[in-house]
Every structure is written in C-alpha cells, then in structure tokens.
Amino acid sequence: xxxxxxxxxxxxxxxxxxxxxxxxxxxxxxxxxxxxxxxxxxxxxxxxxxxxxxxxxxxxxxxxxxxxxxxxxxxxxxxxxxxxxxxxxxxxxxxxxxxxxxxxxxxxxxxxxxxxxxxxxxxxxxxxxxxxxxxxxxxxxxxxxxxxxxxxxxxxxxxxxxxxxxxxxxxxxxxxxxxxxxxxxxxxxxxxxxxxxxxxxxxxxxxxxx
Ligand code: HEM
Numbered sequence: 001x002x003x004x005x006x007x008x009x010x011x012x013x014x015x016x017x018x019x020x021x022x023x024x025x026x027x028x029x030x031x032x033x034x035x036x037x038x039x040x041x042x043x044x045x046x047x048x049x050x051x052x053x054x055x056x057x058x059x060x061x062x063x064x065x066x067x068x069x070x071x072x073x074x075x076x077x078x079x080x081x082x083x084x085x086x087x088x089x090x091x092x093x094x095x096x097x098x099x100x101x102x103x104x105x106x107x108x109x110x111x112x113x114x115x116x117x118x119x120x121x122x123x124x125x126x127x128x129x130x131x132x133x134x135x136x137x138x139x140x141x142x143x144x145x146x147x148x149x150x151x152x153x154x155x156x157x158x159x160x161x162x163x164x165x166x167x168x169x170x171x172x173x174x175x176x177x178x179x180x181x182x183x184x185x186x187x188x189x190x191x192x193x194x195x196x197x198x199x200x201x202x203x204x205x206x207x208x209x210x
Pocket of ligand 1: 058
C-alpha cells in the first residue's frame with residue numbers, strides 16, 4: 001500500500017501561483033495606465049488646442065476598447081480553454097463602465113453642467129442619444145456587479161440582465177460611427193472585432209445544440 005509520502009503531490013500548472021494571486025492586481029494596474037497617461041498629459045499641457053475634445057475622445061476610445069476587451073474574455077476562454085481568464089471579466093467590465101462614466105463626465109464638464117443644454121444635445125444629436133442609450137444599459141450592469149447583489153438576484157436573472165452588455169457595445173460602435181464625418185476606418189475595426197466576438201459565442205451555442 002502506498003504511504004502518504006510515496007504519493008506524488010498533484011502537479012501545479014505553471015504560473016498557478018501568479019494566476020491565483022498576482023494576475024488581478026497586475027491587470028488592475030494595467031487598466032489604470034490609460035487614465036494615468038491622460039492625467040500626465042493634462043498636468044503637462046499636452047492636450048492640444050481643445051483639451052475637452054481631446055479628453056472626451058481619448059476616454060471614449062478607451063471606453064469602447066475596454067468594453068471589447070471585457071467581451072473578449074468568454075470567447076478567449078472558449079477558444080483557448082483558459083479558465084483563469086474568466087476571473088478578470090467583472091473587473092474589465094467595471095473598468096469599461098468607469099471609462100464610459102468619466103467620458104460622459106468630461107462631456108458634462110465641457111457643457112459647464114448646463115443641464116438644459118445637455119438635454120437639448122441628447123434630443124437633437126443622434127450620436128449623443130445613442131451614447132446615452134448605451135450608458136443607460138451599462139449602468140444597471142455596474143450597479144449589480146457586487147457578490148451580494150448577484151446572490152440576491154439569483155444567477156439566472158443576473159445573467160439575463162447582463163446580456164445588455166451586447167446591445168450596449170453595439171450602440172457604442174454606432175455612437176462612434178455617427179459622430180464622425182469621414183475616416184470610418186477606426187469604428188469599422190471596432191465593429192469587425194465586435195462581430196467576431198459575437199461570432200465565436202454564436203458558434204459555441206450552435207455547436208452545443210447539434
Ligand atoms: C457605452 C457608451 C459610450 C461609448 C463606448 C462611447 C465611445 C465613444 C467613442 C469611441 C468616441 C470617439 C472617440 C474618437 O474620436 O477617437 C466618442 C466620442 C464622443 N462621445 Fe461617447 N461613448 C459613449 C457614451 C457617450 C455618452 C453617453 C455621451 C454624452 C452624453 C458621449 C459623448 C461623446 C462626445 C461628445 C464625443 C466626441 C464628439 C466630438 O468630438 O465631436 N458618449 N465616444
């Protein structure tokens with residue numbers, strides 16, 4: 001009979017310790033870098049002739065990038081089988097929301113908190129209307145991201161609510177398309193990435209059914 005000493009210890013995956021304890025803080029710090037760079041540029045007068053426009057556009061870009069990165073987690077897990085990436089999903093989603101929120105805060109600041117002017121903009125300019133619709137969809141997702149809320153809601157209801165991230169991301173891309181008058185390359189790239197991420201999920205659901 002094998003003694004306890006003769007049973008080999010289970011082999012730990014390479015980087016298992018890092019994946020368990022170090023990954024989240026590292027990714028957290030990386031997610032802060034775009035914001036830190038913006039703060040640096042602000043304090044060093046590197047925002048160009050129209051600082052508000054620079055800040056709004058920069059944060060808008062990062063908001064959309066983080067939305068796509070958060071949406072890429074599940075397809076990446078499906079393709080690679082890396083279960084550990086799922087642990088980053090909530091944090092990445094919250095960073096996406098944070099960048100959207102500061103993007104909108106900068107827009108409100110540009111309008112000097114003149115709420116009637118802002119309301120006029122929301123009603124008149126389609127890309128702002130679409131952006132607001134995306135923000136409205138993302139807000140309940142951020143508000144329900146805590147463990148105790150998930151427990152209270154129940155997994156099924158929570159998952160159903162969080163499907164809103166897909167229309168929100170689509171509206172984010174449309175918002176970008178609508179605000180520019182020429183050079184559609186950038187929003188097109190975001191749109192193609194979003195479509196590819198949807199594609200992986202749809203394929204996975206389809207493959208599960210057959
Ligand atoms: C999910 C929500 C949103 C996302 C992902 C998003 C993303 C973006 C992106 C990618 C840009 C273009 C950046 C560039 O030119 O490089 C942009 C621009 C802009 N967004 Fe948003 N946005 C969102 C919501 C909103 C909301 C709610 C507002 C206002 C109420 C807003 C106001 C603006 C403005 C004013 C611009 C710049 C327009 C210009 O400079 O002509 N966005 N946004």
